[in-house]
Amino acid sequence: MRVSYEWLGTMVDLPADPADLVKELIRTGTEVEAVERVGADLENVVVGRVVSCEPHPDSDHMHVTQVDVGDLNTDAEGNPVPLQIVCGAPNVVDAECVAVAMIGAELPGGVKIKKSKLRGVESCGMNCSQRELGIGSEHEGGIMLLPADAPVGMPIADYLGIADTVLDCEITPNRPDCLSMTGFATEVGAVLEKPVAVELPDIQREVRPASKDLVTVAIDDPELCSRYVARVVKDVKIGPSPEWLAQRVTAAGSRPINNVVDVTNYVMYLTGQPLHAFDLGKLKDRDGKRSIVVRAAREGEEIETLDGQVRQLTPDMAVITDGGETPVALAGVMGGMNSEIDDTTTEVLLESACFSPGHTSRTSRDLGLMSEASIRFERQVDAAGCAEVADIAAALFEACCGAEVCKGAVDVYPEPVTVEPITLRPSRVRQLCGADIPTDFMVACLARLGCAVVPGKPGMPIEVVPPTTRPDLTREIDLVEEVLRLWGMGYVEPSIPAARNHTGGLTEEQRREKLIGATLRESGLNETLTYNFATSGDLERLRMTDDGRGDAVAILNPLTSDQGEMRRSIVPGLLRSVAYNIDHGVPDVALYEQGRVFFGRADQAQPDEPHYVAAVYSGQWRQDGWDQRFEPFSFFDAKGAVEQLAAALKIERLRFKTANPEKYPWLQPGRAAEVLVGKERIGWCGNVHPLALADFGIDAEVVAFELDQDKLLAHAQEFRAYEDIPTLPGVEVDLALVVGEDKDYETVVQRVKSAGGKLLDDVRLFDVYRDPVRVGPGKKSMAFALTFRSPDRSLTSEEVDKTMGKLVQKVQRSLGAEVRG
Template sequence: MKVSLKWLGEYVDVPADLKAFCDRLDLTGTGVEGVEVQGQTFDKVVTAQVLTKVEHPDSDHMFVTTVDVGPWNLGEDGNPAPLQIVCGAQNFNAGDHIVTALEGAVLPGDFKIKKSKKRGVVSYGMNCSSAELGLGSDADGIIILPEDAPIGVPYADYLGLSDTVLDLEITPNRPDCLSVAGMAREVGAMYRVPVTYPLYELEEDGSLVSASEQVEVAIADPARSKRYTARVIEGVKIGPSPDWLVERIAAAGARPVNNVVDVTNYILFLFGQPLHAFDFDKVVSKDGKARIQVRPAAEGEKLTTLDGEERELSADMTVIANEFGPVALAGVMGGLDTEISESTTKVLLEAATFDRSHTSRTSRSLGLISESSLRYERTVDDNPVADYAAMAAALIAEVTGGSVAPGLVDVWEERTQPCSLTLRVPRFTQMMGIEVPVEDIADILERLGCEVDQSSDPDALSVVAPTFRPDLAREIDLYEEVLRLWGMDRVKPTLPASPGRVGHRTDDQKLFALIDATLRASGLNETMTYSFADPTDIERLRMDPVSLGDAVELLNPMNADQSVMRQSIVPGLLRSVAYNQNHGVKNIQLYERGTVFSAREGAKKPKERQKVAGVLAGAMAEAAWNAEARPFDFFDGKGAVESLLRELAVPKVRWRALEADAAPHLQPGRAAEVLSGGTILGWVGEIHPLAVEAFDATPAVVAFELDVQALGKSSRPARDYVDVPTLPEVSVDVAFVVNEDVTHERLMQCMSSAGGKLLESARLFDVYRDEDRLGANKKSMAYALSYRAADRTLTGEEVERAHERLVKKVCGATGAEVRG
C-alpha cells in the first residue's frame, strides 16, 4: 500500500529522519518496500504564459504559439527567446497562464518530450492537459492557471506536489493498516504522539425525499454480507475533482476519474472502507424506487464490469443486483452499465461489508484484483460503515454541488462484537523476558484503539480489543502488540533456564545432517526447489503415476503451473539443470532433501514423505591437457548412492536392474532399484532422453531418488566392530563363463552362500566377451576371491575344498563354466 507522508502528516507527527522512520516501521512489522519522492515526475514541467497564438499554416485545428517559460526561455541558438510550441488544444488564448513540458521531460506513461516537427513547423515542447500529467481525466484542453500564477516555476512546486510516498508491505492479519488513518494510529502508538482524525459534518436536505423511500435493500444470505447501507445524493454535477482531492488520490497510486468516484477512492484510502457509487437512474425500477439485493450469482449469469469485460459468474460469487439483474460484483468491481458518467445527476452510494472468503475466491477465479477486494479479503469492520458513508456523502455533496437526501438505508444482519481479553502482567514478563511498566503496557494498547481497565486486579489488565483488529483474539496477541511497539531490540538475549538438561539433536536431525554431509562430500551441491508443481510434471518425466498416488491439488494456486503439490523432487531438479545449462554451466551436480505429497482417499490431510534426490549432468571436471572430460554415467550416480548407504551403515544392499516397463522415465539397461534386504530404498539411473528434453534440458542426466524414512529405518546407529586381521589370507582368482542374462548380483549371491565363513570377499575385476572363443550370448566374469579364517591359518587343503564347493554350487545354480 502506498502512503503519502504529506497526507499522513495531517493526522500525526511524522519523524523528519526518513531512514530512521522506515527502519522503525520494519521493526514493528510493517515492511517498507520502496520510497518514492514525488514531484520528480514533473521534472522540466513548468508554469508558463502564452504570448502569441496563430493558426497553423497547414492545419485547420492546430495553433503555433510562443510561450514565456521564464528562466527556461532559450531559442534554438541558445539565446534567450520564448519557446515556439505547436498546440492542438482549443481552450486557450494569448495571455493565458498554462503548464508547459520542456524538452527532456518524461511524462506519465514514459512519454518523452522532444524537439519535433508538426506539419512542417518546429515545436520545442508541449502545452499540457491534466490527463497528460496524470492528474485527471480531462484531455480535451490544456490546463489554464489563474492570472496571478508565476511564470517559469516548476509545476510540482507550484501545486505543492513535492511529497514522499512509502510503498508499505501490510501483512494479511493487519487490515487496519490498509488506510492512512490506520497508519496514523500505528505511528502514534510507535512514537507515543497524539493522533487526530478528519471529521466531516453531514448536512441533509430536508426538502428531499428520504433515502428509505427511494431505496430498498435486502440481503439474501447474511453469510455473504453482514451489513449494507445506502445513501442518496441528488443534484450532483459530474466534473473534475478539486486539486487537493486529485493530489491525495494520485499520491495513493490511483488515477483520478471524476469528483464522485474520486471521493469514494479518497474514503477507501483514508479509512480502508471500500465504497461504490451507482448512477441512481440506471438502477431504479419503473416505479421510481431502487430495489437493491445482495445475493449469490446465478450459475452462468453474466456481468460486464467497469473494465469493459463481460464475465461469466458462478454461484460462489456474490453480486449486487436489482430486479433486472446484477449491477456489481460484490467487493470486487462495479458494473459498466450503472457507472457514474457526465450525465449523472443522482447518486446511490453503497457502503457495505462482504465475506472475505467469497471475495477472495471471486477475485482470483476471475483474475480481477482491485483495491476493494484486497481490503475485503482481509476483513472490513462493519461497525463504522455508516459513519464512513456519511463522510463520503458530505464530501460528494461538497465537490459536486449536490444535496444529501435525509436518512440512511441500513441492513445490518450481524454485528461484529469486540473481543474481551485479560492480560496477566507477570505472565507477560515471564514469556517476553522483559519487564515493561504496567502504565506503558496500558498506554500502548490504548493508543492502538483498545479499551484498558486495571481497576479490578493490579497484576492484570482487562482489555477490550477494537473490532477493526480481528487479529487480537488471544492474550498472546496482546503480548505481541506490546512487545513490538515497546521495541524487541530492547529485549536482552538470555538463555532459558533448564537446570540438569542438555539439548541434543533428534534422530531425524542426525539422519538429515549425515545425508547432507555425505552428498556434499560426494561433490553434490544442495539446492531448494518449489514444493508447488505443474500437474503435467509426472507425465513429462514419463514416471508411472500409479506408483505415486493421486496429486494434491491446491484450492488457490498462484498460477496454473504451480497448481499441485509435488510428487517427486526430480522434476524441480531437472528445471534447475535446464536453467544452469541455458546460462552456460555445463557441469552440474545438485541434490535436494524435501517433502513430496500424495492424496489419501477419505483423509483430510495428504500423505507426506521425505525424499532425497540428486542429478548429475555434464562431467566431473573439465578436460585437461592430460585427460579428457568423462561424462557422468549411471555408475557415478550409483557411486554417490553407495557412499551414502555406506555412511548410513545400511546392511544387505542390493541393486536390482529396472526394465523399461517398470521405470519408463529411465534409460533401459542403465537403471537400478536400490534395496536393503526386502526394503525398497529408491532408484538410480540415467533419465530417459525424451524426459530430459521435456524439461528443456540437454541429455545425459543421471538421477537418483531415495526414501529418507526407509533409509532411516534400514540404517544402523552403531557398526559392528571388526578386529584388524592378524592371520594371512589366501587369494584365488576364478573366471566363470555365463549367459548374458546372468548378472553380477546373481553370481555374488551364489558365491556368498557357497563360500560360507571362510570367504572373506569377492571382487569382480574383469568382464570379457568373445563370440569366437566363448560362444554366442556368452561372457566371462573374473573374480578375485579372498579366503581367511579368524582363528587359524588356513591350510591348502581347506582352501581347495572350500573353493571347489564354491565353484560347484555357482556352476550348478547359474549354468556357469569355469574358464581355464
C-alpha cells in the first residue's frame, strides 16, 4: 500500500519528519518497506518563461523558442541567458510560462534529456506536457501552460505542490481496512492519539430518471456476491482529470488515464472499495432498461479483459453479465473490453459491490491476473459501505466529469452484515499482557480504531462493537491484541509466565535432536536448510527407489512449477546446494540438514512425516597448502560421522552392511553401506552414483548419508553400561585368513568373534593383501590382530592356544577360509 504523506496529512495531524511516523508504525505492527520522495524524478525540471517563439526554418509544425530559466543557465561571464528549445507542440505560440526539462533531466518512463539537433537547429531541453511529466493524462493539447506570474527557475515539483513523501507499507492479510487512505488514517490516528477528519464530497443534485428506472440488478448466488450497488450518471464528459486528482492517483501508484477511470481509482484508494464503471450504452437495452446479473461462469465461457487477453473461464469464477448472457466483467478482478469506457461514453453504470474473497482469490490465481481490486476483494471488502462509496464516486463524477447523477441507486443486499458485540474484561487484558494498562486507555484506543465502546462500571466488562471495516476483530483476544500493540510491547516488563507443575526446558527428544546437530557440527559439517517442497521426479532423477517412502504428496497450488510436491528425501535438496556452491566457485562443501520428509499413503488422509537427518560431502576438508595436502572426502568421512552420532547418543550394536547395488542404485557399488542398529535398518551412507550426480549438474564426487532420525533416537540411551577398566594384561595373536572376494569385512569379523568365545576381547583388521600367485585368483588375505583377555585372571599360553585352535577350525569351516602362514 502506497501512502501519500501529503494526502494523509489532510486527514490527521502528522509529525513533520516522516521518519517519526515510520518508527511508530513499525512499533505497532505495520512494516514500512520503503520511503520514497515523489517529485525527485523531476529533478532539473523547472518553471521557464518563453521569451520568444519563431517558426522552425525547416519545418512547418515546429517552433524555435528561447526560454528564460533564470540563473540556471548562464554565459561565460555568469550572466543569465535563455535556453534555445525546439518544440513541436501547437500551443507553444500562446505560452508565457512552461515546464522546462533541462539537459540532464530524466523524465518518468526513462526519457533522458540531452543536447540535440532537430532538423538542423540545436535544442537544449524540452518543453513538457503533463503526461511527459507523469502528473496527468493530457498530452494531445500540447505542452503544459503555466500562469504568467509563475516564478522562473523554481523546481516544477515545488511549484505544482506535487513534492510528496510516499510510504510503501506492507499490509498484513488480516488488515483490509489499511488498504485505504481513510482506514490508514484511522490507524495512524489511533497510533498517534490524534483525531481523524476526512472530508468526503456530497452529490449536489440528483436528476430523473432514477437509477432503478434504467437498471435492474440480480444476484444468482449470494455466496459469490453479498451486495451489489449500481448508480447511473449521464452526460459524462470524458477528458483529463483535474491536477489534484491526477496527482493523488499518481502518488497512490496508478497512472492517470481519464477523469472517469481516475475517479474510480481515487475512490478505491480513498475508501478501500474497488469500483467499476461500465459504458451503459454498450449494454443491451431491454424495454428501456439494462440488466446486470451476477452469476457463476459457465464451463468454456470466455471474456476479453481490459488488458486485451481472452480468458477461459470455469464455474468457480464469478462474472458480471449483460442480462445473464454475455460476461462484461470478471467479478472482483477486471472489466471486459465489451463494456469499456472510451471517448464516446456519455452514460456510466457505476458498480460498487462486495464479492467473495475465496472465489476472487482463486480466479486471480488461476488466470494469473492480479489487480488492485482483486487484492482488496481477496482480503474482504466492507459490504456495509458499498452504498456510501457509490455516492462518493457519483459526487466526484458530478464535480470532475460534468455529469448529472441519476436519482437513487439499485441496491441488492440479500443478507445485511451484522456485528455482534464483544465483551472485553479489563482484568483479563492486564493479566494476558502482563502490564497495568488503565481501563480508560483501553476505551480510548478502541474508540480511536473505530469501535463503538460502552464502558462498564469500575471493574466490570466493556461492551465493544467493532466497525464493519475490521473483519479481524471477532473475539476478546483480538481486542486484547489491539490494546497491547497500541500500548506498546516495549512498556511491558519481562516476567516469567505463571505455570503449575511445569519447570520448563527441553524434552528429552528435543535435547537429543539438538545433540545430533551439535555432533555433526563438531564433525566438520555445516548446517543448512532447504525447501520441504521438491521437484516432481526428484527421486527418479537421483535414481532412488521409493521403497518405504510411500506416494508423492502433490501440492494443489504450488508456488512455482519446480515445487510441485513434498519431498520424500532430503538428499536432492542438498545436492542442489552442492551444485550451487560448485557453480559459484566453492568446491569444498560439507553440509547437513535435519528435517521432515513426507510419505503419502493411499489409505490415509494425512501423510507420514518422519524426521530425517542427511549430509553431503564434496571436495576436501580444506584447500591444500604449501606444506600440507588433504585427501578428498571419501566413504569413511560419512561413515565416521554416523559413528560419531551413535557414540554421542550411546547407541549400541551399530553396524554397517554392504549395500546391494540393485537395492541402492543411486550409490556406487562397493562404496556404499546400509546403516543398521541390531537388525533394524535406519539409513545408508556412501558415494553417490556419477549418473545421479550428472542429473543434478554436479561434475565432482559426492559422499552422502541419510538416516531416519526417529529410528535413531528410538535406539538412543540416557546412560551407557559401565565397564571396568581392564587391570590384567591381554594376549595378542595375529591371524591371516585367505577368503574369497565375496566375503566382506563384517561377515568375517562376525564369524571370528562368534568363534572366539568369551576370552576374545578385541578384533582389529590391520592388513588386506591380494596376489593371484601367492594368495590365489579371486581371493584376498585379511590379517587381524586378536586380543584375548580374562577379567579375573592372567591367561596362560595353553588357554590361548586352545581357544585359538577352536577359533581357526570354526572360521575355516564357516567361511571356507585358509590360514595364511
